[in-house]
Amino acid sequence: MKFSFASRASKLLSSHLHKVNKEERQNSFISLAEELPAEEFFPIKRLGEAARMVLSSDPAVLQYGDPQGYAPLRSWISEDWKLRRGMQTTADQILLTAGTQQAIDLITRLLVDIGDSVVVENPTSPGCLQVLEMQGANIIAVENDLEGLLPDRLEEQFQSVKPKLLFAAPSFSNPTGILWSLERRKAVLELCRKYEVLIVEDDSYGELHFGSEEADSHFSVSYPTLYALDARDGGNQVLYIGSFSKTIAPAMRTGWAVGDQRLIRGMSTLKQMADWQSSSLNQQILYFLLHESSFRWKEHLALLNREYEVRLKLVLELLKRPGFKEVKYHPPSGGMYLWIQLPHGLHSEALLRASMRLGVAFLPGSRCSPGRQADEYIRINFSRPGREELLLGMNLISEAIQEFTARR
Numbered sequence: 001m002k003f004s005f006a007s008r009a010s011k012l013l014s015s016h017l018h019k020v021n022k023e024e025r026q027n028s029f030i031s032l033a034e035e036l037p038a039e040e041f042f043p044i045k046r047l048g049e050a051a052r053m054v055l056s057s058d059p060a061v062l063q064y065g066d067p068q069g070y071a072p073l074r075s076w077i078s079e080d081w082k083l084r085r086g087m088q089t090t091a092d093q094i095l096l097t098a099g100t101q102q103a104i105d106l107i108t109r110l111l112v113d114i115g116d117s118v119v120v121e122n123p124t125s126p127g128c129l130q131v132l133e134m135q136g137a138n139i140i141a142v143e144n145d146l147e148g149l150l151p152d153r154l155e156e157q158f159q160s161v162k163p164k165l166l167f168a169a170p171s172f173s174n175p176t177g178i179l180w181s182l183e184r185r186k187a188v189l190e191l192c193r194k195y196e197v198l199i200v201e202d203d204s205y206g207e208l209h210f211g212s213e214e215a216d217s218h219f220s221v222s223y224p225t226l227y228a229l230d231a232r233d234g235g236n237q238v239l240y241i242g243s244f245s246k247t248i249a250p251a252m253r254t255g256w257a258v259g260d261q262r263l264i265r266g267m268s269t270l271k272q273m274a275d276w277q278s279s280s281l282n283q284q285i286l287y288f289l290l291h292e293s294s295f296r297w298k299e300h301l302a303l304l305n306r307e308y309e310v311r312l313k314l315v316l317e318l319l320k321r322p323g324f325k326e327v328k329y330h331p332p333s334g335g336m337y338l339w340i341q342l343p344h345g346l347h348s349e350a351l352l353r354a355s356m357r358l359g360v361a362f363l364p365g366s367r368c369s370p371g372r373q374a375d376e377y378i379r380i381n382f383s384r385p386g387r388e389e390l391l392l393g394m395n396l397i398s399e400a401i402q403e404f405t406a407r408r
Contacts, residue, residue, distance in 0.1 A: 030393040033361040035127075035174065035336070036384040041304055042249045046295045050288040054281070065280030067272045068264070069096025069256070073287040077242075077256055080290075080297075085206075086221070087228045087240070087258070095264045097271065098278045099255040100204045100243045104167070105131050106267040106274075107200055107239055107257070112137050117161040121149060123339075123368035123377070125174045125202065128167050139370045146330060148180030151187040158195040166192060166199050170226060171206035175368045175379035176339040177332025179209075182223060189226055192237055199238045201226045204255075207247050207301050208383075209334035210309040227258060236260040244286060246336065247301060252282045308336065311382045314390055323398030326405065336383035339365075346404050347375050354403060360396040 054061055068074070074091040081087040097103045104127070112118060114136035120128060122141035132139050140161055142153050148170060157163065168188070170180035180188075192199050209219055227240035236259070243255035257267060271277070289295050315338055316331055318324070326343035342348065348364035355361060365377030378397075385393060 030360045030385065030389050030396070032380045032382075032385060032390075032393050032397075033363045034381055034384065036250065036381065037246050037304075037336070038307070038384050038386075040386075041300075041307065043289070043295060043300060046289055046293055047249070047252075047285065050285045050293055050295075053292070054284045054288050061281060061284055063280070065277055065283070067277045068268050069094065069278065070280055070283035070287060072291070073254075073283045074256070076287060076291050078258075081242075081258075084298075085228060086224055088231050089227075089258050093258055093261055093264055095257045095268050095271070096278055096283055097255045097257060098253045098275070099245050099250070100202055100241045101127050101131070101255075102271070102274075102278075103241045103255055103257040103267070104128055104200065104202070106270050107165070107263065108132060108135050108137070109270055110263070110266045111164055111198070117163040119154070119157055119161075119163045119166045119197070120370075121168060121173060122370075123175055123365060123374045124167065125169065126363070126367045128202070129368070129370060132167075141370050141373060144176075144178060146178060148178065148184035149188050151184070151191060154188060155191055155195075158191060158197060162195070163197055166197050167202065168199055168226070169202040169204070171203055171223060172208060172332060172335030173202075174205065174335070175337050175363065175365070175377075177330075177335040177337050179223060179333055185224070185226055185229060189229055189237065193235065199226055199230075201238050201240045203240060204243050204246055205335040206242070208305060208308060208336065210305055210312070211333065239263055247304065248286065248289070252286055253279060254282055254286055305334075308383050311385075311387075311390060312338065314387060315380065315382045315394060318391065318394040318398075321395075321398060323395075323402050327401070336381055338380045338382060340378050340380060342376050342378060343401065343405055344376075346401065348378050349375065351378065351397075351400055351404065354400040355397055358396040358400055360393045362397065 071091060074094040074096060077094055078089045078091050108131050112135050115138055117138040117140055118132055119140045119142055122143050140157050140163060142157055143150055170185055172179055203225060225240060227238040230238045239257060239259035241257050244252055245255065290297055319327065328341040329338060332338065342351065348366055352361065352364050363379040365374035365379065368374055368379065382390065
């Protein structure tokens with residue numbers, strides 16, 4: 001039978017990541033393209049202990065649960081984020097989801113009709129772009145600098161298209177790793193209040209920040225979430241999205257959305273239509289791990305930050321080699337990615353094809369911007385690959401770049 005796919009699905013089905021995933025199954029293939037944490041830091045032993053305790057407690061743990069999510073875990077999130085991130089919220093304002101991607105999908109389906117304008121950072125998360133494209137949104141990309149979205153450009157778009165939403169990741173965004181300044185956070189929040197635009201704040205990488213322990217302890221004070229800034233004034237201008245995928249393990253499939261109860265109720269209703277609930281078992285295991293066991297959450301985050309900073313430094317050293325002499329980049333102070341500008345005239349899709357023939361992949365910048373506006377950039381994931389993979393993978397990318405530059 002010949003299938004007639006929806007027009008908006010065709011682009012997703014042809015994504016290069018299908019090919020990357022297929023190639024990665026070969027032992028010799030190295031992927032620096034994916035959005036994955038390092039497996040060696042998963043708390044496997046502690047998760048196993050938590051799973052055994054939960055499964056031995058009561059057969060009811062395997063029943064359907066609350067569609068909004070396991071209440072004790074929602075309460076734990078509200079208390080932990082209040083203590084460490086200064087976010088005032090309650091369990092009733094939290095919806096547990098199957099990761100941040102589902103939260104983005106739910107709020108988009110709840111508020112965005114076909115043709116509605118939605119503003120994103122340029123560049124932005126490819127997963128966010130896919131959701132918006134499938135919903136038929138009119139995607140407006142606004143430029144940023146090293147401090148965040150440019151307020152004057154943002155206001156121009158607000159005046160021109162009157163968007164429904166602004167998707168933003170102020171803390172170590174995917175793909176650039178930019179950390180917005182406090183002044184820029186306040187300016188963007190004020191503009192969204194003025195023009196009544198809801199901010200969807202993706203904080204998937206906000207826990208992964210590098211530097212000294214002293215700097216770490218002051219991070220939430222120096223760089224509060226947009227949600228925290230808004231809530232201090234009694235506002236409801238921000239829907240905050242978080243996840244355990246990058247800090248505990250992706251397979252636990254547990255993220256959350258925090259916001260106005262009307263939004264949470266609407267998203268919860270849509271979620272029941274999609275999958276009724278995220279895994280109640282996984283949520284209970286996570287709660288036991290974080291609340292009941294001897295697992296030290298803050299020490300675990302500190303370990304991730306130390307180790308990921310070491311890997312980033314290795315990549316930065318490798319970029320000093322002759323093959324990368326014409327590339328440009330700004331070292332991030334957190335997150336999992338390095339955003340690299342290629343030599344003039346070299347396109348990321350062409351470089352990817354050459355690199356994959358050598359046995360390595362990265363994410364082309366064109367996948368992070370509507371209309372392929374960032375085709376001269378590539379995104380490198382430095383969190384998952386080990387030292388040897390990073391050494392070999394970066395050397396292979398260097399070889400591919402040299403092949404192109406030698407032809408000039």
